[in-house]
Amino acid sequence: MHRDLKQYRCIxxxxxxxxxWYRCQLARRIYQEHRAKIVTIQQYYxxxxxxxxxxxxxxxxxxxxxxxxxxFRGMKARELYRKTKAVCVVQSLWRMKKEKLRFLQLKxxxxILESNIPIFLFLPLEFYCFR
Structure with a gap:
């Protein structure tokens, strides 16, 4: 009986x-599967x-x-505005000078015309009439 008990305990x-060992392998496999899923989730996150x-x-x-x-576009627009304004000023001065020269030429x-025409032509007719 002692030998059977010893054999039973050994078995x-x-x-x-x-x-x-089986539970360890099962736990290890479950752990590795969970770990792989966690790593995948971490990678996605x-x-x-x-x-x-x-x-x-x-x-x-x-x-x-x-x-x-x-x-930059605002700066370019302001620069274009300043250039356009400067051109307008130059054009205005040029036109003013041309008109002034034209006026002086006309004057x-x-x-010259007035100096060559006798003054009596400009006087009214009544001034010439004698009574």
């Missing part, structure tokens, strides 16, 4: 070791976060470029 220990950061960075740069473009012509 029981062996069964317990096999069960422990990190990619999402990185994509979000990159998008914010892009949008920030895009907004900065728009501000710079607006400033000179009138003075």
């Amino acid at each position: 029981k220990r062996s069964v317990i070791k096999i069960q422990a 990190r990619a999402y976060k990185l994509g979000k950061i990159e998008r914010e960075y892009y949008l920030q740069k895009h907004a900065a470029v728009i501000v710079l473009q607006a400033a 000179k012509s009138v003075l």
